[in-house]
Amino acid sequence: MKRLFLYIIACLLLCGAARLSAQSQAAYYCLPCNNACDTIAFDAPGECPHCHMELIRQVVEERKRLQNDRLKIAFYLQDGVEVLDFAGPMEVFDYAGFDIFTVSKTRGPVTSQGVLKIMPDYTLDNAPAADILAFFGGNAGAASNDPAVINWVKRQANIRHYFSVCTGAFILGKAALLDSLTVTTFHKSIASLQEAVPTAKVLSGVRFVDNGKVITTAGISAGIDGALHLVAKIRGKAVAEKVAAYMEYDKWAPDAGLVTVP
Template sequence: MFPAFSQTKAKTAYFCEPCGNECDRIAFNKPGKCPHCGMALSLQSVATHEKNMNLKRLKVLFYLQNGVEVLDFAGPMEVFSYAGFDVAVVSKTKDPIVAQGVLKIIPQYSIDDAPPADILAFFGGAAGNATNDPAVIKWVQNAPKPEYYFSVCTGAFILGKAGMLDNLTVTTFHESIEELRKAFPKAKVLSNVRFVDNGKIITTAGISAGIDGALHLVEKVRGRDVAVQIAKYMEYDKWVPAQGLVVDKQIGTAK
């Protein structure tokens, strides 16, 4: 166990990378690994660290339907967890769902008791189990408005069905581009882009592109340094920041 000195008067100290647990707030007086979460300790300005800790901890709700793709949600779940966001899983009910026919998951919340979220996220893989369920779409429409909506892959169809993609530039899984265009003709659907950020609504391309979209959202709210640090920690070596489209309110106008 390393000696911690939370009441330090030193200007710099060693802190673990944000893991979302209480140890994020512990100051250590030498490098090594955090004895609580196991993450590496890095030298930081105490003032900057305290400022970061006072940032609001964002609540992210992952809506997972039965049949959801594993990597669609697991990439963003990893990224948002390392950003220190408070991540939870919601589904139509609290009954177990099976992701990709393999992974049996127990949701924390149902649509009847899900708390308000800062980020509401949707994923592909049997997205029809959400889009064809009026109770789910009604929940998406009526849930307390989050700061950001985020979709990976064919999760975009869920946002579309809830009427949220009209007049926006968006993207989806490469094999579902035409289908999304037909389903939501008021949206401008782009292919060959990792993510499209409309300010409040971020849609990403398929499966592993969710990692890039999540890193972009972290960069947007916590800064590029934090996003780069997370990508490095995850050994997502080939990540290129900002490799997506950020649009102004006017359709298709890149910033």
């Protein structure tokens, strides 16, 4: 009887070890690039032969979880939006495997800086739910002073993060999302944002400020820093570093921002 009991215990331990081993198996994958190679597992480090991204080591189950947890990011674009404000973070989030879609007030094309024509994916009336809402500078006053836009922002539910670049912070401020927070914006708009949101503490000299749910960044290139920070926060620092390296963005300074809430 005792032998049988020990045999059963041994079998249970072996089964548990085998299950744990299977769950902890690792392989090498490219950074998520929204192509078919996202699902290919390689057995050695190197470069993906399809997208040419560097392969990173990930536990198989974790990779599957990330593929099933593709956060949706809504980029709100107003007419006159600064192209680098949104294009830099868009590239960061895309390489990190997030699903990005654009939203504007109307279905017609948005003109960025009087040059680039952009056809939004959705309008305020038919935009799907998002996990992250992102706002950008360049004629941001047109959006922050538009009740239809602000009411749309306020209606969004279950948002995990709000993200702004440059004067996109004014849109968050008008929606009462910056009240009593420490934030930042374009260096020439610090005083104006402080006046618009008197309960906030508006900082200069920082690339981004992370309040946990709300992340605001300074102008243009600082949006890339803030986006990389958010990727590191969600996907891990190793993924953010690989994204920065792939983009040849060698100016990323992770400590150049302020994190008030982890």
